[in-house]
Amino acid sequence: MNDQANPDATASPEAQATAPGERLAGRGRPAASLVYSNARRAEAGEPESLIFDVQGLKAFYGSFQAVADTTMAIREHEITALIGPSGCGKTTVLRCFNRMNDLIEGARVEGTIRYHGIDIYGDKVDPVEVRRRIGMVFQKPNPFPKSVFDNIAFGPRIAGYKGNMNDLVQESLTRAALWDEVKDKLRESAYALSGGQQQRLCIARAIATSPDVLLMDEPCSSLDPIATLRIEELMIQLTRDYSIVIVTHNMQQAARVSDRTAFFTVDVKETGMRTGRLVEFDTTEVIFTNPRQKQTEDYITGRFG
Amino acid sequence: MVARTAPPSTTDLVRQAIQGRRFGWGDVAFPAALLLALLFALLFLATLLVDIFIKAWDALAGRGWSVVTNPLSLNADTAGLWQSIMGSLALAAVVAALAFPIGIGAAIYLEEYAPDNRFTRFINTNIRNLAGVPSIVYGILGFTIFVRFVRAVGAGGGVGGKNLLAGGLTLAALVLPIVIITTAEALRAVPVSIREAGFGVGATRWEVIRHHVVPYAAPGILTGTVLTLARAFGETAPLLLVGAATGFFSVGSAGLLGKATGPYTALPVTIFSWARQPGAEFRSLTAAAIVVLLAVLLTANAAAIILRNRFERKW
Numbered sequence: 001m002n003d004q005a006n007p008d009a010t011a012s013p014e015a016q017a018t019a020p021g022e023r024l025a026g027r028g029r030p031a032a033s034l035v036y037s038n039a040r041r042a043e044a045g046e047p048e049s050l051i052f053d054v055q056g057l058k059a060f061y062g063s064f065q066a067v068a069d070t071t072m073a074i075r076e077h078e079i080t081a082l083i084g085p086s087g088c089g090k091t092t093v094l095r096c097f098n099r100m101n102d103l104i105e106g107a108r109v110e111g112t113i114r115y116h117g118i119d120i121y122g123d124k125v126d127p128v129e130v131r132r133r134i135g136m137v138f139q140k141p142n143p144f145p146k147s148v149f150d151n152i153a154f155g156p157r158i159a160g161y162k163g164n165m166n167d168l169v170q171e172s173l174t175r176a177a178l179w180d181e182v183k184d185k186l187r188e189s190a191y192a193l194s195g196g197q198q199q200r201l202c203i204a205r206a207i208a209t210s211p212d213v214l215l216m217d218e219p220c221s222s223l224d225p226i227a228t229l230r231i232e233e234l235m236i237q238l239t240r241d242y243s244i245v246i247v248t249h250n251m252q253q254a255a256r257v258s259d260r261t262a263f264f265t266v267d268v269k270e271t272g273m274r275t276g277r278l279v280e281f282d283t284t285e286v287i288f289t290n291p292r293q294k295q296t297e298d299y300i301t302g303r304f305g
Numbered sequence: 306m307v308a309r310t311a312p313p314s315t316t317d318l319v320r321q322a323i324q325g326r327r328f329g330w331g332d333v334a335f336p337a338a339l340l341l342a343l344l345f346a347l348l349f350l351a352t353l354l355v356d357i358f359i360k361a362w363d364a365l366a367g368r369g370w371s372v373v374t375n376p377l378s379l380n381a382d383t384a385g386l387w388q389s390i391m392g393s394l395a396l397a398a399v400v401a402a403l404a405f406p407i408g409i410g411a412a413i414y415l416e417e418y419a420p421d422n423r424f425t426r427f428i429n430t431n432i433r434n435l436a437g438v439p440s441i442v443y444g445i446l447g448f449t450i451f452v453r454f455v456r457a458v459g460a461g462g463g464v465g466g467k468n469l470l471a472g473g474l475t476l477a478a479l480v481l482p483i484v485i486i487t488t489a490e491a492l493r494a495v496p497v498s499i500r501e502a503g504f505g506v507g508a509t510r511w512e513v514i515r516h517h518v519v520p521y522a523a524p525g526i527l528t529g530t531v532l533t534l535a536r537a538f539g540e541t542a543p544l545l546l547v548g549a550a551t552g553f554f555s556v557g558s559a560g561l562l563g564k565a566t567g568p569y570t571a572l573p574v575t576i577f578s579w580a581r582q583p584g585a586e587f588r589s590l591t592a593a594a595i596v597v598l599l600a601v602l603l604t605a606n607a608a609a610i611i612l613r614n615r616f617e618r619k620w
Contacts, residue, residue, distance in 0.1 A: 103504060105421050132507030142498040145618060155506030156518065202502070209506055242587060 018135050027117040040158035047117075051213055051243045052097060058112035059092045061104065066092045068277045069111070072262055074213075079235060079244045081284065083253035084264035084299070089276020090247045093264070094215050098134035099127040099243060115213075132159060139218040141198035143190035143205070148173075151190050151201055161227045167210060176204035196227025203234065205286045207242070213240065216246040220253065223283050232257050251300065253282065261287040356597075360592035363585075372593050377575070381586035389575040392469065393538055393601075395564065396571055399473025400480060400537045405530055407477075408484025413483070416492040417514050419504055435482040444543030447475025452547055455566075467548025469569040475547050476537045483536065485531025491522040524616030528609045535605035539598065541573040570597050580605030 021299040031086040033235040052074035067089035074080050076095075081091035092101065099120060114117045114289070120130050130156075140177055143151050152169045161168065178200040182193065199219060206214055216235070220228040235244055235257055248254050254261050262281040266274050280287060280296045291297045334404045364372055375385020451474040456466030495518050503513035519526075548568065570578075576598065579591040 018325070095483060099505065103501070105398075123565065128504075128507055128509050131504060136505040138501060138505070139499060142496075142502045144499065144502060144517060154503075154508075158506075158508050158512050158516075205502075205506060 004098060004188040007269055027040060041143040042198045049193075050074065051076050052114065052163050052245075053114040053117075053127070054093075054111070057093065057096060057113060059096055059101065060106075060108050060110075062201075065275045066097075068267070068275050070278045071262065072278060072281045074242050074243065074245055077239050078259040079239055079246060079257050081246045081258035081261045082245065082264060083104040083249075083251060083254050083261060084276070085266060086249075087274050087276065088264035088266040090262075090264045091217055092276065094217055094245060094247050095214070097215055099129045100131070100136060102127050132209055133211050134213045134215060135209065135211035137199070137202050137206050137216040138216060139221055141195055141202050141222065143193075143198050143201050145191060147187050148190050148193070148201060151205050152208045155205060157211065159209055163220060172204040172208040175207060175238070176200045177230060177237075178204055191208070194227075194231065199223060199227065200234065203231070205236075207238070212242060214242050214244045216244060218247050218249060221249065242282070251288075255288050258284045260284055263287060263291075263293075265295055265299070311516050312473040332547060342516045349382050354599075357592050357595050360589055362589075363571060364589040364593040365500065365596065368593075372590065373597060377570070379582075380527065381582075381584060381590060384579075384587075384590060386572065386597060387573060389570050389572045389594070390597070393572040394571070395469055396473050396476055396544075397534050397538055399535060400477045401530075403473065403477035403482050404484050404537075408481050409488050409526060409530075410480075412485045412488035412492060412518065413514065417510070417518065430608060432482045432494045436486055439542075440479055440540055441542040441546070443475055443479040444546035447471055447543055451475050451478075460566050462568075464548055464566075466537050468567060469565045471547045472544050472571070473528070475543050479540065479543060480533045480537050483533050484530060487533065488522075488526050491525025491529060492518060494520045494525060521618060524618070527616075528613045531605055531609040531612065535602050535609075538550050538605070539573055540600055541571075541577055544571055545577070572601070 023165050026027050050073050051070075054070055054072045054074075057067065057070040058065060069304060070093060082093060084090050095101045096109055096113060097115075097120075101109070109121060111119060114188055115134070117128070118125070120127075144154065144156075146248075153165050156165065156168055170179060170183075173182060178197060181197060182201075186191070190198060193201060199222075203214075203219075220231050223231065232253065233247070235288055239242065246258065260282065261284045263279045265279050266276050268274050280293045282292070286292075288300055291300060297303075353604065372385055373384075373390065374387055375383055376387050377389065378384040413424065415429065451471045452466040454466075455461055455468065455471045455474070459469055460466075460468075462468050499517055499521065500513055503517050504510075508516070576591055576594045579587050579594060582591075
């Protein structure tokens with residue numbers, strides 16, 4: 001069915017190897033991520049590694065179908081962007097990746113999401129353990145109303161972290177490019193920080209538990225351009241250790257930071273039901289310069305949405 | 306040919322358009338009527354307070370603190386409120402010990418664990434209904450159930466179960482729905498985004514509730530419980546049915562268990578019984594007792610407001 005949505009059909013290993021050098025944004029992103037993962041794997045003769053293998057995912061809220069049959073693959077050490085108009089189900093798909101939708105009454109999914117080969121919606125899977133490994137950063141910065149230190153330390157603490165908490169907090173904040181700004185405010189309330197700082201604190205909190213995937217739901221939508229720039233630079237640095245899936249309304253952002261882009265749209269049935277659908281999934285370069293689908297091209301060029 | 310006058314300038318047109326207000330009676334009469342309604346309500350309250358203080362003046366000025374510290378008596382010259390105040394405090398303690406853990410627990414279950422289905426919606430609606438049930442109905446409940454229960458478990462004392470325990474149980478049942486509602490509101494005020502943040506770093510439901518939701522809702526829960534306690538403190542009708550009307554709280558003469566199972570009274574009940582005594586002295590004493598009760602309730606309400614302002618969280 002979704003042939004164009006299946007990256008394995010379109011992206012050969014050769015195409016991958018050339019992708020990192022030809023990023024759309026000329027902002028000098030270190031082309032480390034793909035080199036580290038897929039090119040290096042290719043040298044070693046290993047197959048590329050998938051973080052998520054999504055097969056026939058459908059998401060429902062009660063009787064309402066939010067997302068239609070979605071098949072896509074998320075690769076290690078890449079940034080995958082989900083773009084599309086409002087109501088197209090991109091956030092729902094993102095929240096399926098760490099079973100965050102379980103918390104919404106009446107939400108359910110069909111199909112499978114394999115995380116390193118294991119279906120996270122399988123019978124024996126503990127969603128708490130899933131979320132521990134697949135961190136999330138939300139649209140609006142949502143620090144706990146506690147000190148900066150406690151915001152970071154909460155996750156590791158409940159996970160039974162035994163090492164030196166001070167070091168872990170410092171390391172997490174440093175990686176989130178926040179340490180220098182807050183090192184003298186660790187005991188102060190996180191609410192005293194600016195919006196951009198709060199969002200980086202949330203990123204630090206998410207990486208403190210050492211997940212291997214970060215899900216980001218429009219992480220810059222409430223931030224000014226300077227804070228947005230810092231978060232984007234941070235994301236690119238983080239791909240060395242993490243794989244990132246980001247939902248964004250900002251197409252320039254998707255073009256600037258992502259390796260692959262999934263374009264969703266919304267289909268309206270006669271009953272008025274609005275169901276999101278994956279239109280096209282490919283490398284960001286292809287999506288933004290040579291999309292295969294007319295709908296994608298219309299959206300990218302601003303003719304629709 | 307008509308002489309052409311110069312066209313009006315833009316400034317003149319704008320001046321005509323935005324200057325000069327039309328007078329409308331509605332703009333005056335409506336706020337005036339509203340203000341009148343407010344003044345009317347305040348007038349009643351002020352009349353009540355002034356009247357009470359004037360009547361209480363004889364007793365308060367003449368007797369001083371002995372009105373508070375003397376024991377109950379039929380002699381108007383020496384009668385005081387000591388047992389009543391102690392009885393009310395003891396009742397409040399029983400209410401706090403029973404209604405708060407049960408009410409807060411029920412609210413946490415309803416808000417955090419219970420699925421949102423027809424059954425839980427039915428329960429929620431009925432908790433709201435229960436909060437509106439007249440207090441005398443709770444008195445009858447206490448009379449038919451709690452008095453017998455207290456007697457059945459062997460804590461009836463010399464009064465056949467019509468004691469402080471039965472009174473406390475009755476008041477606890479009376480305020481339980483209010484505790485549940487105020488706690489549920491405080492829990493609901495903790496934004497979903499904070500819960501998601503907790504779940505997002507791999508916390509279990511218990512950890513999110515224990516480390517985040519309940520601590521952040523605590524100021525609201527505390528404010529609600531203080532106000533609830535004030536409500537229990539002022540209740541009279543249900544206590545009349547479960548033995549407080551004629552009893553005397555035996556301060557000092559018995560151990561803790563004896564006090565809990567023996568006869569008792571409470572501040573509002575004393576006001577009720579003093580008001581039926583003949584003589585001007587008792588009239589003044591009744592007013593003095595009302596002043597004491599109002600002082601306790603206003604203190605409780607002030608404490609609730611202070612707590613709320615001190616710990617209130619803006620999300």
